[in-house]
Structure formats: structure tokens, C-alpha cells
Amino acid sequence: MFNKHIFASRPELDQAFAEQVAAQLQSLIEKNGKASIAFSGGSTPKGFFAALSVQDIAWDKVTVTLADERWVEYEDNNSNTRLLTENLLTNNAKVARLFSLKRDGALDADNLAKLNQDANDGLLPLDIVILGMGEDGHTASLFPCSAEIEQGLDQQAAPGLLKVVPTSAPFERISFNFSALIQASHLYLHLVGDNKMAVLDQAISSKDSMQMPIRAFLHHDVKTVDIFWAE
Numbered sequence: 327m328f329n330k331h332i333f334a335s336r337p338e339l340d341q342a343f344a345e346q347v348a349a350q351l352q353s354l355i356e357k358n359g360k361a362s363i364a365f366s367g368g369s370t371p372k373g374f375f376a377a378l379s380v381q382d383i384a385w386d387k388v389t390v391t392l393a394d395e396r397w398v399e400y401e402d403n404n405s406n407t408r409l410l411t412e413n414l415l416t417n418n419a420k421v422a423r424l425f426s427l428k429r430d431g432a433l434d435a436d437n438l439a440k441l442n443q444d445a446n447d448g449l450l451p452l453d454i455v456i457l458g459m460g461e462d463g464h465t466a467s468l469f470p471c472s473a474e475i476e477q478g479l480d481q482q483a484a485p486g487l488l489k490v491v492p493t494s495a496p497f498e499r500i501s502f503n504f505s506a507l508i509q510a511s512h513l514y515l516h517l518v519g520d521n522k523m524a525v526l527d528q529a530i531s532s533k534d535s536m537q538m539p540i541r542a543f544l545h546h547d548v549k550t551v552d553i554f555w556a557e
């Protein structure tokens with residue numbers, strides 16, 4: 327299930343989206359004493375991060391992480407952790423705690439096991455997840471072209487992280503699986519541009535999630551995805 331929220335411009339989307347997410351974080355903090363949120367990376371969220379970073383909430387009670395990360399060094403321009411740190415973890419949000427998906431060394435079984443242990447030791451379930459979507463219908467790093475897509479979308483899998491090696495995109499990736507992402511109490515999809523709207527229409531038109539992984543979320547029977555879009 328999904329709801330579409332359409333905005334006349336990207337700045338209007340960024341502001342309204344930031345205010346909504348901040349209000350949700352603050353109300354989670356008031357209820358539970360803390361809140362957690364997973365963001366997506368890529369080219370879409372920069373303006374939204376800037377608008378969210380100045381929201382006046384108890385950021386010291388918030389843990390932020392990513393839905394997925396490219397296994398590149400922090401200094402690399404493709405690092406989602408760097409994007410998040412430079413654009414969100416500044417201003418008021420500077421005091422938020424970062425759960426980084428990137429560790430030193432290779433993305434091997436040891437690192438994956440440690441990350442899964444840490445994620446299951448207090449981070450999961452996430453309160454809020456903000457998904458992005460690629461033009462192939464991938465979301466987080468659940469790529470339809472990858473050998474790991476069945477594992478990533480397996481509805482019976484334990485919530486956690488998996489390694490993904492896309493064949494149509496660069497870098498080894500680490501990604502939360504479907505089971506972990508769908509647990510969130512608030513699920514969003516953040517999109518900009520006409521191309522993404524066309525891809526969204528295609529995703530809505532059928533339920534085959536192996537072809538377009540975002541469908542597993544949009545067509546979920548219980549969870550609702552709030553889609554925020556601007557041209």
C-alpha cells in the first residue's frame with residue numbers, strides 16, 4: 327500500500343518532508359526516550375538532509391544509519407556515509423549517533439557477522455526508514471541484477487544486513503534486507519524527477535518484486551509507504 331505526496335518544487339518537498347520526519351522523531355523520543363532512522367544515499371536526499379539538520383528536536387536521542395552503503399572509503403565521493411555526515415550530521419543534528427554500515431577492511435564474512443551482531447544488538451527494529459529508488463527499481467542496495475536478490479527479498483529471512491554485488495552498478499554493497507526495512511513503523515520513499523515518476527508508475531503496475539525490488543514494499547499487504555515526490 328502507498329500514499330503519494332506531490333510537491334510543486336524540490337525545496338518545498340525538502341522542507342515539508344523534513345518537518346514531518348522531525349515531528350515523528352520527536353514524538354518517538356517523547357514516547358520511547360529514543361528514536362532510530364535509516365536514510366538512503368545517492369543523489370536525491372542532499373536538500374532534504376540540509377532541511378532536516380536544522381530541525382529543533384532532541385537529536386542526542388536519535389540514532390541514524392543508512393538503508394545501504396557502497397563499500398568504499400569515507401573519502402570517496404560515492405560514500406553514502408560521507409553524504410550523510412556532511413549534509414545531515416551538522417547544525418542541530420550534529421549530536422545524533424551514527425551507526426555506520428562501513429567498517430575497515432574487506433566486506434567479508436567476519437565484517438558482515440560483526441555488523442549483523444551490532445545491528446541486532448539494539449538498532450533493529452528501526453523506527454523510520456526512508457527508501458530511495460534507482461531507475462531499475464532497486465531500493466536500498468536490493469538490486470534486481472544481483473545474485474543476492476532472492477536472499478535480500480526473502481520474507482522469511484531474519485532481519486539484518488547482507489552483502490550485495492550488483493552487475494549493473496559499481497561497488498560491493500552492504501544493505502539491510504527486506505525483512506529489516508519492512509519492520510519500520512514509518513516507511514517513506516523519496517523520489518525526484520519525471521524519470522523516477524515513470525519508474526514508480528511501472529513499479530505500481532505489477533507485483534513482480536524480483537524484477538523491481540521496490541514492488542515488495544509498494545505492494546505490501548499491511549505496511550503503507552508514504553511517497554514524497556517533486557519534479
Ligand SMILES: O=C1O[C@H](COP(=O)(O)O)[C@@H](O)[C@H](O)[C@H]1O
Nearest residue numbers: 366367368369370458459460466
Ligand atoms: O546506489 C544507490 O542508489 C539509490 C538511488 O539513488 P539516486 O542517486 O537515484 O537517488 C539510493 O537510494 C541508494 O541508497 C544508493 O546506495
